[in-house]
Amino acid sequence: MAKKKEAHEEEQGASTSVKNAATFASDTEALFVGIDLGTSSSVIAASNGVREVVPSFVGFPKDNIAEELLGNQPLFGEAALKHRLSVNLVRPLAKGVIQETKSGDNINLKAAQLLVKHLLHLARPKPGQPVYGVIGAPARASIASKRILVDSARGILNAVMICSEPFSVAYGLGILDRALIIDIGAGTTDLCRLHGTLPTDDDQITFDVAGDYVDNEFAKAVRAKHPDVQFTINMIKTIKEQNGFVADSADKIIVKFPVKGRPQEVDVTAELRAACRCIVPPTIDAIAELIGSYDPEFQEELRNNVILAGGGSQMVGLPKLIEQGMKELGGGKVRRVEEPVFAGANGALKMAKRMPKQFWQMLS
Ligand SMILES: Nc1ncnc2c1ncn2[C@@H]1O[C@H](COP(=O)(O)OP(=O)(O)OP(=O)(O)O)[C@@H](O)[C@H]1O
Ligand SMILES: [Mg+2]
Incomplete structure (x- = not known):
């Protein structure tokens, strides 16, 4: 116990020194x-108040005719999807990371x-403004996946920091202790246990049952029936x-195909x-693992502070069903953040304003 206290004090010391370290916040010109x-x-x-969401699709016009129709610049998000027959449609991320292609191109x-550049364009930095x-x-994410994310920002941002998504959700909410964040995205579900310091690998679990998986299962079942x-x-x-739900009772969902x-x-x-x-089920297993390997004195607090984020958390009835599943772990309380889609970016912005310079990688 004494050892633990010492370690805790050391961590506190580390976080104080981080707090007092120089940040980019003194750069009043920066975005x-x-x-x-x-x-x-x-x-x-962005710190200028801009908030934007773009579906992660980039469309490259296929040929001269497509260029005549759409121009020779790539299309993004909804526009790329709308013209998917005239463009080579690229979804650059899968399972939450940028996929490396076999062809080497x-x-x-x-x-x-291009997507990062487009997002930044939407954030409207002033000419010459450091970002x-x-x-x-x-x-x-593996070191290689993080490196490729850094590469995606090269020539676009002046400095970059990569951070764990569920941790940025927690940071944005100002919850840094005794909470369990579950970010349900399209490619991955990411869990992160918070205990007052930067989380390590042992505090985090990622699995790939998330929104895309649900879509595939749904498609298979509809096709079979x-x-x-x-x-x-x-x-x-x-x-x-439009209709995602998990409850036993629900209105009938009738769609036209x-x-x-x-x-x-x-x-x-x-x-x-x-x-x-x-x-x-995989979420309950992951919760059990993160709670079971935590300090027994604090397990109950952790169980009662489970927070869902990410687009996939919007399925109606999900917090309640996870609570039901947690009964076998001794019960728990589950809630959903107010802005599931923006929670990660909001937290990342907050971190950008506060993180000391030594955590950043300069790109120019
Ligand atoms: N109302 C909703 N009900 C159920 N699922 C939804 C809803 N809205 C969005 N989704 C799903 O949420 C997922 C997208 O969530 P989010 O934007 O958090 O993921 P992402 O960050 O792009 O993915 P990842 O974190 O895995 O890289 C998609 O699978 C989408 O279909
Ligand atoms: Mg996500």
Whole structure:
């Protein structure tokens, strides 16, 4: 116990010295940004008040005709999706990280760089204004994945810091102690245990049952039950975003799908519920692991402070179902942040304003 106290005091000392260290905040000319580069959507929150979300798609016009129609510049987000038949559509991130391509042309890195540039353009920095940005990465992203994220900001930001996404959510909420953050994204679900210091690998768990997984399960179930209906994964994702739920009782969810070109009404209630529920068992396992390996004196406080964030946390009834699942762990309290989609970028922005210079990587 004494050892633990000493260690705690040391950590306190470390955090005090961090607090007093020089930050970029003295650079009054600078623009600070928090960027959550996600598998599904990318979010920027800037110190000038700009907040934007862009679906993480980049579209490169396919040929001369497409260029005549769309211009020769890449398209982003909704615009890229809208013209997906005329562009080579790139989704640069999968499972929360920028994917390396086999061909060596690194189209995903190029697309991610363009996406960061686009986000920054939306943040409207003044000409010549230095820009310092914190970018979120999955809780246990590899060193290589973090390096490639840094590369995505090269030539765009003046300095960059990569930080664990669930930790940035916690930092944004001002919750740094005895809480468990669960960020349910598209590619990954990221858990992070907070205990008053920077989390280490042991405090974090990442698994890839998240929004994309739910979409695939939902698509499989609809196809199995209604082999004739025609749909794309984007249609499935939209239905989930409009109706996603996990509760036993719910209004029927009837949607229209084309069958041989004609719209037909289909009841997808059971399939959608089952797909959305896929998130729960691995989440309970991960919660059990993070709580079970924590100081026994504080386990109860941790159990009662579980916070959900990320787009996938918006499924109706999810906090309650996780609470039910936690009964076998001794119970718990689960709530959802107010702004699930912005929580990561808000926290990254707050961190950008406060983190000492030694934590940053200068890019120019
Ligand atoms: N209302 C909703 N109900 C259910 N799921 C939703 C809802 N809104 C968004 N989603 C899902 O949330 C996911 C996107 O969340 P988010 O933007 O946090 O992910 P991301 O940061 O892009 O992904 P990752 O963190 O894995 O890189 C998508 O799978 C999306 O379909
Ligand atoms: Mg995310």
